[in-house]
Amino acid sequence: MAEKQKLIEIKNLKQYFPVGHGQVIKAVDGVTFDIYKGETLGLVGESGCGKSTTGRTIIGLYQATDGEVLFNGVSVHAKKSSQELKELKRKMQMIFQDPYASLNPRMTVADIIAEGIDIHGLAKTKEERMKRVYELLETVGLNREHANRYPHEFSGGQRQRIGIARALAVEPEFIIADEPISALDVSIQAQVVNLMKKLQREKGLTYLFIAHDLSMVKYISDRIGVMYFGKMVELAEAEELYRNPIHPYTKALLSAIPLPDPETERVRRRTVYDPSQHNYKEGELLEFREITPGHFVLCSEEEYKKYKAMYS
Amino acid sequence: MEKLLEVKDLQVSFQTYGGEVQAVRGVSFHLNKGETLAIVGESGSGKSVTSQTIMRLIPTPPGKIKSGQIIFNGEDLAKKTDKEMEAIRGKDIGMIFQDPMTSLNPTMKVGHQIMEVLIKHLKMDKAAAKERAIELLRLVGIPMPEKRVNQYPHEFSGGMRQRAMIAVALASNPKLLIADEPTTALDVTIQAQILELMKDLQKKMGTSIIFITHDLGVVANVADRVAVMYAGKIVEMGTVDEIFYDPRHPYTWGLLASMPSLDSDDKAELAAIPGTPPDLTNPPKGDAFAPRNPYAMKIDFELEPPMFKISDTHYAATWLLHPDAPKVEPPEAVKKRLRQLSSNYPQPVIVKESE
Numbered sequence: 001m002a003e004k005q006k007l008i009e010i011k012n013l014k015q016y017f018p019v020g021h022g023q024v025i026k027a028v029d030g031v032t033f034d035i036y037k038g039e040t041l042g043l044v045g046e047s048g049c050g051k052s053t054t055g056r057t058i059i060g061l062y063q064a065t066d067g068e069v070l071f072n073g074v075s076v077h078a079k080k081s082s083q084e085l086k087e088l089k090r091k092m093q094m095i096f097q098d099p100y101a102s103l104n105p106r107m108t109v110a111d112i113i114a115e116g117i118d119i120h121g122l123a124k125t126k127e128e129r130m131k132r133v134y135e136l137l138e139t140v141g142l143n144r145e146h147a148n149r150y151p152h153e154f155s156g157g158q159r160q161r162i163g164i165a166r167a168l169a170v171e172p173e174f175i176i177a178d179e180p181i182s183a184l185d186v187s188i189q190a191q192v193v194n195l196m197k198k199l200q201r202e203k204g205l206t207y208l209f210i211a212h213d214l215s216m217v218k219y220i221s222d223r224i225g226v227m228y229f230g231k232m233v234e235l236a237e238a239e240e241l242y243r244n245p246i247h248p249y250t251k252a253l254l255s256a257i258p259l260p261d262p263e264t265e266r267v268r269r270r271t272v273y274d275p276s277q278h279n280y281k282e283g284e285l286l287e288f289r290e291i292t293p294g295h296f297v298l299c300s301e302e303e304y305k306k307y308k309a310m311y312s
Numbered sequence: 313m314e315k316l317l318e319v320k321d322l323q324v325s326f327q328t329y330g331g332e333v334q335a336v337r338g339v340s341f342h343l344n345k346g347e348t349l350a351i352v353g354e355s356g357s358g359k360s361v362t363s364q365t366i367m368r369l370i371p372t373p374p375g376k377i378k379s380g381q382i383i384f385n386g387e388d389l390a391k392k393t394d395k396e397m398e399a400i401r402g403k404d405i406g407m408i409f410q411d412p413m414t415s416l417n418p419t420m421k422v423g424h425q426i427m428e429v430l431i432k433h434l435k436m437d438k439a440a441a442k443e444r445a446i447e448l449l450r451l452v453g454i455p456m457p458e459k460r461v462n463q464y465p466h467e468f469s470g471g472m473r474q475r476a477m478i479a480v481a482l483a484s485n486p487k488l489l490i491a492d493e494p495t496t497a498l499d500v501t502i503q504a505q506i507l508e509l510m511k512d513l514q515k516k517m518g519t520s521i522i523f524i525t526h527d528l529g530v531v532a533n534v535a536d537r538v539a540v541m542y543a544g545k546i547v548e549m550g551t552v553d554e555i556f557y558d559p560r561h562p563y564t565w566g567l568l569a570s571m572p573s574l575d576s577d578d579k580a581e582l583a584a585i586p587g588t589p590p591d592l593t594n595p596p597k598g599d600a601f602a603p604r605n606p607y608a609m610k611i612d613f614e615l616e617p618p619m620f621k622i623s624d625t626h627y628a629a630t631w632l633l634h635p636d637a638p639k640v641e642p643p644e645a646v647k648k649r650l651r652q653l654s655s656n657y658p659q660p661v662i663v664k665e666s667e
Contacts, residue, residue, distance in 0.1 A: 046499040
């Protein structure tokens, strides 16, 4: 990335869900970050931390409670004409976790892939439509004989490829991949990740890669954001985050990953994160602050000074 | 060391409309007292069927134990009737499943599900069983067990449910615990807690564990020995060090190489294993892994490789270990792991059929 151009800007995004009795769940609670053109931003955290909700709100599957998402400078959630909305939706696509649940079992693979092409009128004739489908199938490593089959005839890895082909069909610029490999076997995970990287190189795609498998996230991402209870607690370049984690939660998370090496496993010490360890005072302002260039941590003024002294 | 379980040449098939699926095709292994054996492999490799056959949880029909023995405590489980198995299942052998939401009964209080085991197998009365249930919940690290014992599974979080299931499985002090992907659905931090809990309980109770997983990080963490399964067969088996520092089978190499490593900033393409596992209705001739194996030789497509013994504890079924086989270099990512292990024989030895 010679020149970092912001593709997505997320500003103080909040997504609350009412759960009755006047209570709300703050699934995403004031998250701010940018995604640059052509990069892969990894988003990690435990289940319930709001990483998937963040992804779904960015793409407009939920109406944000507060805050803003700008795609190429245009707000995703602002009122738009249906034409503008359609155009925006074409540029952002999503790949889902469960390749079994996200493909309509009653549609053939060709129809699943071509649905977006039909909606956006990207093919003028039937022949052109099928040609696109065949191309897409080949791009994701399937072959044209697969076009007339149904999803149940495919393995998990193949289905995920169909999901990727469907997302690519409308030539998006930005793809949100919500745990795209979690349901797959190890050897198949590597195939899908290699495919995603190849497509990124060829088409200049930008990814938001949501996952809880940290080693795969590190491998695919340029930068990684760590979420905890609806807030982003740390954001840094992938390598930097693993080498110099600053926020205690990130440290705890990294120390919990079992590595495929029996010797390190025998001596591994896990650190446990306790939110009360910060000893924040009543009403203390927590902000996302830059400790070293490009490395942001959610911290108080006091912690900021401490981190600054320790790490730079 | 004392053997608790010995599986000999187990073959399990399922009758389907598409023909007979040979899910397990001749699996032999043993498990010592107090040890943890990890079974690794992709979905469809037969690892879950193997463990469910030990528990005799395979529905028959369509499933069928075609041959083989499962010697547990000196008795052959493969020959037991359903009625006889009821006395063993849940008592001598406990099982933990991947998804605690579907394996705990949603209409029963968690405490009752633990008490059920105690009352049936240990013949406790209700009051004593309840007390023990609270104790067990405390043992598996559930806070406020007196309150939790009267709650339903939906009131528990995922990690708590998995702990509750471990409490159910351990209630009768089983000699063998079969854990089928117990942490796959959990977050890493919760996974780490559950693994620590299982190891801790194993130390206290001396339980033997069969741990089924596809996560090699988890294997390195929990296992004493590892069996790698592919297409219904064990292709490599050894101590955890032998499998991670001296792997011999190309499939094990493939598994190890397809994982990105956390401590390197290497962004080279991952060494994915191409293709997909074979269809076990018509298992391929020769070595089932051959079509996906970059090291496959002509003989791999013709004749099934025999088991070679690399040390007293290390076995691998690949023609590459044959004295006539050409020397090959394992993938880069695997080469970095290799170490010279002193326990190895000077030359791999073919294991004879009769052994």
